[in-house]
Amino acid sequence: MPLARPTPAEERWLALASRYPSLQARVVAEGRTGGWSGSGWPSRLLYALLGIGAAVALHGALLWVPATGVVSGVLMILLAEMLVARRRVLRSGLEDALHACGGAAIVFGLAAGGPEPAAAALLALALSVSGLRMLNAAVTTLAALVASLAVALAMRGSPGLGLAAAPAAFACAAGALLALLAGGRRLLRPSHDRMLDGLVLVLPLAAWGWASLAASRAAALGTEPPGGPGTGALPALLALALGTACLATGLRRRSHAALLAALACAAGLAHALRDVLPLPGHLQWISWGLLLLGLAVMLERALREPRRGFTSQDVGEDLQTLELAQLAAANALPRTSGAGPALAAEPAAPDPTSGVEGLGGEFGGGGASGRY
Amino acid sequence: MASSACPARRAVAEVRGRGAGPAHLHSLEPELQALREASPTGAAALDRALELESRRLFPVRRELWAALYGAVLAILVGVGLLVRANLDRIGPVALLLALLGAALACHVLALLPRLQGRERPIGLDYVLLLGALLLGAAAGYAQLRFQWLGTHAARVLLLLAAWHTLVAYLLDSRLVLAVALGSFAAWLGLEPGLPALLDVAGGGAPGGFRGRGWIALGCALIYLGAALAHRRAPRWPSFREVYEQFAAHLGFWGALALAVAQPTRWTGVLLLAALATGVALVALRERRESLLVYAVGYATLGALVLQAQLFGGTGYLRVLAILGLAAWTLMRLRARRGAREPA
Numbered sequence: 001m002p003l004a005r006p007t008p009a010e011e012r013w014l015a016l017a018s019r020y021p022s023l024q025a026r027v028v029a030e031g032r033t034g035g036w037s038g039s040g041w042p043s044r045l046l047y048a049l050l051g052i053g054a055a056v057a058l059h060g061a062l063l064w065v066p067a068t069g070v071v072s073g074v075l076m077i078l079l080a081e082m083l084v085a086r087r088r089v090l091r092s093g094l095e096d097a098l099h100a101c102g103g104a105a106i107v108f109g110l111a112a113g114g115p116e117p118a119a120a121a122l123l124a125l126a127l128s129v130s131g132l133r134m135l136n137a138a139v140t141t142l143a144a145l146v147a148s149l150a151v152a153l154a155m156r157g158s159p160g161l162g163l164a165a166a167p168a169a170f171a172c173a174a175g176a177l178l179a180l181l182a183g184g185r186r187l188l189r190p191s192h193d194r195m196l197d198g199l200v201l202v203l204p205l206a207a208w209g210w211a212s213l214a215a216s217r218a219a220a221l222g223t224e225p226p227g228g229p230g231t232g233a234l235p236a237l238l239a240l241a242l243g244t245a246c247l248a249t250g251l252r253r254r255s256h257a258a259l260l261a262a263l264a265c266a267a268g269l270a271h272a273l274r275d276v277l278p279l280p281g282h283l284q285w286i287s288w289g290l291l292l293l294g295l296a297v298m299l300e301r302a303l304r305e306p307r308r309g310f311t312s313q314d315v316g317e318d319l320q321t322l323e324l325a326q327l328a329a330a331n332a333l334p335r336t337s338g339a340g341p342a343l344a345a346e347p348a349a350p351d352p353t354s355g356v357e358g359l360g361g362e363f364g365g366g367g368a369s370g371r372y
Numbered sequence: 373m374a375s376s377a378c379p380a381r382r383a384v385a386e387v388r389g390r391g392a393g394p395a396h397l398h399s400l401e402p403e404l405q406a407l408r409e410a411s412p413t414g415a416a417a418l419d420r421a422l423e424l425e426s427r428r429l430f431p432v433r434r435e436l437w438a439a440l441y442g443a444v445l446a447i448l449v450g451v452g453l454l455v456r457a458n459l460d461r462i463g464p465v466a467l468l469l470a471l472l473g474a475a476l477a478c479h480v481l482a483l484l485p486r487l488q489g490r491e492r493p494i495g496l497d498y499v500l501l502l503g504a505l506l507l508g509a510a511a512g513y514a515q516l517r518f519q520w521l522g523t524h525a526a527r528v529l530l531l532l533a534a535w536h537t538l539v540a541y542l543l544d545s546r547l548v549l550a551v552a553l554g555s556f557a558a559w560l561g562l563e564p565g566l567p568a569l570l571d572v573a574g575g576g577a578p579g580g581f582r583g584r585g586w587i588a589l590g591c592a593l594i595y596l597g598a599a600l601a602h603r604r605a606p607r608w609p610s611f612r613e614v615y616e617q618f619a620a621h622l623g624f625w626g627a628l629a630l631a632v633a634q635p636t637r638w639t640g641v642l643l644l645a646a647l648a649t650g651v652a653l654v655a656l657r658e659r660r661e662s663l664l665v666y667a668v669g670y671a672t673l674g675a676l677v678l679q680a681q682l683f684g685g686t687g688y689l690r691v692l693a694i695l696g697l698a699a700w701t702l703m704r705l706r707a708r709r710g711a712r713e714p715a
Contacts, residue, residue, distance in 0.1 A: 061688035282453035310430050
C-alpha cells in the first residue's frame with residue numbers, strides 16, 4: 001500500500017492557509033494542496049484522545065490473541081494508514097495517535113520482559129518513526145523525551161539503582177543545542193520546522209528537570225548542599241546556558257519556540273537559585289514575579305511601535321485558541337493565595353434561608369483551596 | 373525516473389530553485405508571491421503576511437502572554453506563602469492592608485489608560501487580573517481572620533463575583549469576567565473541572581451528584597441568558613464568548629453529573645443528548661470549532677459512562693464502537709460544517 005502524505009509543496013500551501021485564515025479561501029481556490037486538509041487545535045486534541053482511547057480498547061479486545069501487542073499494534077498502524085489515505089487530513093490527531101500507539105504496542109509486545117533501557121530506546125525509535133511518518137511534531141518531541149529516559153535507564157549501572165538523571169540532563173541539553181543548530185538549515189517541510197521547534201521548546205526544560213532530579217538526589221544523600229558546586233549547581237548552570245543560547249537564537253532568527261524556551265529556562269533558573277539567594281521563599285516568588293511583570297509591561301510598551309521588526313501589537317495573527325486558553329488559565333490561578341484552605345476546610349454552616357451555600361471552592365474567587 | 377517527473381522532487385526543486393530565497397528559514401514567502409501573482413485582490417492581507425513571513429515584522433504577543441501569566445502566577449504563589457508563613461511577624465492588619473493596597477494599585481494602573489482615552493495594553497490586562505486575584509486573597513484572608521461575614525464564609529465568593537463583574541464591565545476585561553463567572557460558580561458550590569464535580573477522588577455521595585448536577589445546569593442557564601443578552605450589546609462584543617464557554621462547560625458537567633447518579637440517569641442522558649445536539653447545531657451555524665468539539669467530546673464521555681453503568685466490566689468492543697462512532701460523527705460534522713481548516 002503506498003504511503004499517502006502531502007508533498008513538501010502541498011504542505012507549504014497547507015501551512016500558509018493555517019497561518020493566515022484570511023487567505024484560506026484563496027489557497028483553496030488555488031488548488032495546490034493536493035486535496036489535503038488539516039484540523040484546528042480543538043478537533044486535533046479530541047481526535048487524539050479518541051485515537052488513544054480506541055488504541056487501548058483495540059488492544060484490550062485482542063487480549064485473547066497470542067502476541068497481542070504485535071497484532072494490535074500492526075492493526076492500529078494499518079488502520080491509521082488507511083484513514084490517512086482515505087481522509088487526506090494532515091496531523092488530524094486521530095491517525096497520528098493510532099499510529100504512535102501502534103508503534104508503542106509493537107515495542108511493548110516485543111520487548112516485554114527484556115531489559116528496560118532497550119525497551120525505552122525501542123519505544124523512542126518507534127515514536128520517532130511514527131512522528132516522522134505522520135509529520136507530527138508532538139510525537140517526535142515525545143520520542144526525544146523517551147530517549148532521555150532510555151539514557152537515564154541505561155546509565156544507572158544496575159537495575160536496582162535510581163535513574164541516572166545527570167547523563168539524561170546532558171543528553172537533553174545536547175539535543176536542545178543540536179535542534180537549535182539544525183534550525184539554521186532551510187527545511188522544505190513546515191512540519192520539520194515544527195519538529196525542531198518542539199525539541200527547542202521542550203528539551204531545555206527536560207534538561208533542567210533531569211538536572212533538578214540529580215541535584216535533589218545528591219542533596220538528599222548528603223553528598224552536596226543544595227545549590228552547591230557540582231551536581232547541585234547543575235540545574236542553574238544548564239538553565240543559564242540553554243536559556244542564553246535560546247534567547248540569542250530566538251532574537252537572531254526571530255523564532256517563537258526559542259524565545260518561549262528562553263522564558264522557561266529563566267523560570268528554571270529562578271527555581272534553581274532558590275537555595276542560593278539570601279531571601280525567604282515568598283519574597284523570592286514575589287520578587288521574580290514583579291521583575292517579570294515589570295519587564296513584560298515595559299517591553300509591551302516599548303514595542304507598541306515596531307522596533308527592528310519586533311512588535312507587541314496585534315498584527316492579525318490567528319490567536320483565537322490562545323485567547324481561549326488564556327480564559328481557562330485565568331481561572332486556574334490561585335484565588336485566595338493561602339487563605340483558601342482554611343475557608344475550604346471550615347465551610348459555612350448551611351443557611352436554610354439563603355438557598356445553596358458554596359463550599360469555598362477554588363473555581364472562582366475568594367474561597368480557593370490555595371493549591372498552586 | 374527523471375527528477376522532473378516526480379512530483380515530490382519537482383516540488384523540492386521548485387522551492388530550492390528560488391535563488392537566494394527567503395532571508396528567514398521558516399518563510400512561506402514564495403507561496404505568498406505566487407498567490408499575489410495569481411490574483412492581485414486582497415493586497416493588504418498579502419502584504420501583512422509577507423511582512424510576517426520575511427520577519428520584517430515579528431509579533432511577540434505569545435511571549436508576552438506567557439511572561440505575564442508566569443509573573444501573575446509567581447506573585448500569587450509568593451503571596452500565598454507570605455500569608456501562611458509570615459502571619460505572626462507582620463500582623464493580620466498590616467498584611468490585609470498590604471494586600472488591599474496592592475490590589476487597589478493594580479486597579480488604578482489598569483484604569484489609567486481609560487482615563488487618558490487610550491486602549492488598555494495587554495500588560496495592564498494582566499495587572500488588572502492580578503489586582504482582582506489579590507483582592508480575592510485579601511477578602512478570603514479577612515474572612516479567615518476577622519469573620520467579617522460571620523458563618524457565611526462562602527458569601528465572600530458572591531461578593532467577589534459581584535465586584536469582579538462590575539470591574540470587568542467598567543474596564544472591559546474578559547480575564548476578570550472569567551474570574552467573576554468562576555467565583556459565582558464556586559459560590560454555588562461548583563468546584564473547577566469535571567472530576568471535582570463528579571467527586572471522583574472522594575468516591576462520591578450519590579445524592580451529591582444530583583444536587584450539583586442541577587446547580588450546574590441552573591448556573592449554565594444563567595450564563596446562557598447572559599450570552600443571549602450580549603448578542604445585542606455591541607459595547608462588550610467579546611464577553612458573549614466568555615459566557616458561552618462557561619455555559620457550555622457547566623451545562624455538560626451538570627448533565628453528566630445527573631447521568632452518573634442512578635435515580636436521574638436517564639434524565640441526565642436525555643439532557644446530555646439534547647445539549648450536545650443544540651451545541652452542535654450552534655457550532656455548525658456559527659462555524660465554531662470549539663463548540664463542536666465540546667458537543668462530540670461530552671456526548672462521547674456520557675456514552676462511555678452509560679455503557680459502564682449498564683453493562684459493567686471493561687467491554688472493550690463496546691468502548692471501541694463508541695469511540696469509533698464519535699470519531700466518525702466528528703468527521704461528518706466537520707465536513708458538513710465545511711470548515712476543514714488547512715493544517
